[in-house]
Amino acid sequence: MADAEITDILIAGGGPVGIMLALALRGSGASTLQVQVDPTMQGERPIALSYGSRLLLEGVGAWPESPPTAICEIHVSQQGGFGRTLIRAADCELPALGYVAPYSAIHAWLSAADAVRRGLDGKVIGWKPAADHIEVRIGLSAGGEARRRARMLVLADGGHAGLEASGRDYGQHAVVADVRTEQAHHNIAWERFTSDGPIALLPYEDRHALVWSIDAGAVRGLLEMPQTEFLHRLGAAFGSRLGAFLGAGPRAAFPLALRRRSADPSSRTVLVGNAAQTLHPVAGQGLNLGLRDAAELARLVGCTPNAELGSIAFLTRYSLQRKLDRAAGIHFTDVLVRLFSNSSATLGLARGAALALLDVLPPARKFLARRMIFGARGLP
Numbered sequence: 001m002a003d004a005e006i007t008d009i010l011i012a013g014g015g016p017v018g019i020m021l022a023l024a025l026r027g028s029g030a031s032t033l034q035v036q037v038d039p040t041m042q043g044e045r046p047i048a049l050s051y052g053s054r055l056l057l058e059g060v061g062a063w064p065e066s067p068p069t070a071i072c073e074i075h076v077s078q079q080g081g082f083g084r085t086l087i088r089a090a091d092c093e094l095p096a097l098g099y100v101a102p103y104s105a106i107h108a109w110l111s112a113a114d115a116v117r118r119g120l121d122g123k124v125i126g127w128k129p130a131a132d133h134i135e136v137r138i139g140l141s142a143g144g145e146a147r148r149r150a151r152m153l154v155l156a157d158g159g160h161a162g163l164e165a166s167g168r169d170y171g172q173h174a175v176v177a178d179v180r181t182e183q184a185h186h187n188i189a190w191e192r193f194t195s196d197g198p199i200a201l202l203p204y205e206d207r208h209a210l211v212w213s214i215d216a217g218a219v220r221g222l223l224e225m226p227q228t229e230f231l232h233r234l235g236a237a238f239g240s241r242l243g244a245f246l247g248a249g250p251r252a253a254f255p256l257a258l259r260r261r262s263a264d265p266s267s268r269t270v271l272v273g274n275a276a277q278t279l280h281p282v283a284g285q286g287l288n289l290g291l292r293d294a295a296e297l298a299r300l301v302g303c304t305p306n307a308e309l310g311s312i313a314f315l316t317r318y319s320l321q322r323k324l325d326r327a328a329g330i331h332f333t334d335v336l337v338r339l340f341s342n343s344s345a346t347l348g349l350a351r352g353a354a355l356a357l358l359d360v361l362p363p364a365r366k367f368l369a370r371r372m373i374f375g376a377r378g379l380p
């Protein structure tokens with residue numbers, strides 16, 4: 001097959017990270033082909049996008065004209081224990097810490113910005129690296145199979161390719177729903193740690209978006225109980241800071257696990273977004289980290305001759321560039337889940353002391369917030 005028939009980059013997956021990559025690669029000089037399936041099959045969930053992600057989305061023309069609900073403060077506390085801290089956008093000299101939007105809306109902004117995408121409707125079902133290209137098999141949605149050659153395969157498939165992964169199951173599910181409270185949100189996000197798991201209430205339009213991490217054994221009951229009982233349970237776990245819980249929209253649940261995957265540098269394959277790391281949603285890091293994966297990969301492609309894409313040198317360079325940010329995102333999230341989903345009295349005191357200390361140390365709050373917003377280097 002002639003060299004001209006080799007696409008530079010084949011992107012497997014048209015989730016937000018895959019589309020972000022396709023957009024960021026425009027103008028890089030590399031040819032791309034995206035293989036994707038119907039995105040409406042994805043489960044709806046609220047996403048807290050960091051201010052850093054806003055800058056990345058703006059950079060590729062995928063930030064909406066009417067901005068989503070801003071998060072200007074985050075209130076962190078623990079149930080049944082002392083200590084709480086408030087992280088403010090003003091502490092970081094930013095207009096907002098982040099924004100809340102449903103997964104489908106973020107997907108729609110990205111898709112609208114990517115009107116000329118070259119794509120195939122289907123799923124990547126296999127691949128085989130060779131000396132100067134990788135042969136990719138695609139199961140077409142319309143039926144049948146296609147084969148394409150690329151210099152590099154980027155897996156942005158959310159981790160569905162069945163690659164070996166390390167990590168842990170948290171034994172928790174996240175229950176999500178829109179909820180109405182007696183008091184307005186005033187652009188404050190609430191993160192409350194309980195012995196059963198963290199509860200996040202994110203400001204969303206005229207209501208809150210709930211992400212309630214709960215023991216796997218209790219999830220079915222929580223999904224199926226009558227609304228009045230659900231609101232009562234939520235009020236008992238969250239407390240009365242927002243007044244009474246008045247109503248809730250449809251509930252859905254997602255199993256929670258930490259998954260880390262990496263590809264061999266000689267495989268001509270790069271992993272981005274959830275394909276590389278699937279995180280607990282407690283710190284709202286998953287998509288934010290994935291968008292940074294895509295942006296960094298596109299930046300490296302832009303300064304690499306096309307013939308070197310997919311080479312061991314290129315894959316090693318990408319992996320080194322992302323190492324610190326990935327490790328920080330994974331460890332920060334994992335430590336939060338394990339420290340705060342624990343009923344030990346001693347740990348409760350230590351957690352309370354840490355929150356109280358953070359509250360009286362503005363530089364420490366700023367340090368933490370900038371890393372949650374922009375990644376491990378704390379810079380846009």
Ligand SMILES: Cc1cc2nc3c(=O)[nH]c(=O)nc-3n(C[C@H](O)[C@H](O)[C@H](O)COP(=O)(O)OP(=O)(O)OC[C@H]3O[C@@H](n4cnc5c(N)ncnc54)[C@H](O)[C@@H]3O)c2cc1C
Nearest residue numbers: 013015016017048123124157158273274281284286287288
């Ligand atoms: C309850 C919950 C709350 C969350 N809250 C936040 C938050 O507040 N902030 C945050 O940053 N993150 C959050 N996340 C994480 C966030 O949803 C993910 O990190 C993000 O969706 C990852 O995007 P992705 O494009 O990598 O993968 P996905 O969104 O999973 O998209 C992958 C796409 O690839 C397609 N696909 C699968 N297999 C193949 C194949 N073989 N070939 C081609 N295509 C394929 C899929 O159909 C899908 O369209 C949350 C997650 C959950 C579960």
